[in-house]
Amino acid sequence: FQATPAERVVALLLDENAEDYALSPVAIRVRDQKTSSLAGKLSVSKTITKKVITEKIAILSQDARADAQFSSAESIVSQGVRSTICAPLITETEVHGVIYADRLNPFEVFSQEDLELITAVAAQTAITVETVKAHKRLAREEIARANYSRFMPEYVVNQILQNPDSFRLGGINQKITVLFADIRGFTLLAENENPERIVELLNRYFKMMSELVFEHGGTLDKYIGDGLMAIFGAPTVSPMDATNAIKCAVAMQKNLVELNEKLRAEGYREIGVGIGLHTGIATVGYIGSDKRSEYTAIGDTVNLASRLESLAASGEILITEATAKESLESFRLVERQAIKVKNRLQPVALFEVKWN
Missing domain, CATH: 3.30.70.1230 (Nucleotide cyclase, GGDEF domain)
Structure with missing residues (x-):
């Protein structure tokens, strides 16, 4: 909030087992007490997040209500969002989610510099998310390996861990x-x-x-x-x-x-x-x-x-x-x-x- 004029920011992660790019919020922040009451009402546009995830690009809209690409995003209109930024949590291997930020003040909008900053923050966040996922995956694999190894030879255990859907x-x-x-x-x-x-x-x-x-x-x-x-x-x-x-x-x-x-x-x-x-x-x-x-x-x-x-x-x-x-x-x-x-x-x- 010190570096950007965002009033609300939310980090959302893709649900690994869900379809249609379903996202779950993992962190929500608001600028001040004035906007804190709006945090619980925050509804992120699926139109925006889906576009960001599928096209793997960051989006800046300085007038979200008038922006043609968000004309079907009802949450933009209903919440009175003036300007919005949505950046993918993307690494070399996959998209893990998005960071969404918006402004409600009708007279103040995000700039190109704000977009670049939030995109950079999203990139760093994505690396952290991927690292945490990797550690959790390794922990699960170690537990699974220990369990499977009690009954199966090592080469079979490796096949199961590489392709769990086949078992x-x-x-x-x-x-x-x-x-x-x-x-x-x-x-x-x-x-x-x-x-x-x-x-x-x-x-x-x-x-x-x-x-x-x-x-x-x-x-x-x-x-x-x-x-x-x-x-x-x-x-x-x-x-x-x-x-x-x-x-x-x-x-x-x-x-x-x-x-x-x-x-x-x-x-x-x-x-x-x-x-x-x-x-x-x-x-x-x-x-x-x-x-x-x-x-x-x-x-x-x-x-x-x-x-x-x-x-x-x-x-x-x-x-x-x-x-x-x-x-x-x-x-x-x-x-x-x-x-x-x-x-x-x-x-x-x-x-x-x-x-x-």
């Missing part, structure tokens, strides 16, 4: 390989250990298993008691999905041998894990409500993988023929007795993956 509520049907792993004899183990040691043991176990899932390009779907479910082929698809899933299962069993050596040295009982895998079509996506959803897979493919895991003894990896055929690499397989599965006419062929 919304809803699902699609696609071919995936599902892996279930579960500790054998956990109930007996839990009965003979104190709760603190059991929790510490599970945390070490899940840390090892989840890291192996990520290393092999899988997505950690969920922890289920002392077991886990992982999917390969969603949200991103690769010809190596089935191969990576089998490799992950083998790595789990081999790493468990090393973990058991450490557990024995620390006085823990050894743990054994049974693993089951199946490849097929499943519904995958974010399932839940707007307030809480989980990226998961559902369907017969998931159920069959879970069934195989329940049949696998400690140290065993069982896969279906479908998974074996999808694999692009050779593994030592031993055919097992086929199993009958509900809603399937033919028995399901099984193979055990020999890893030791």
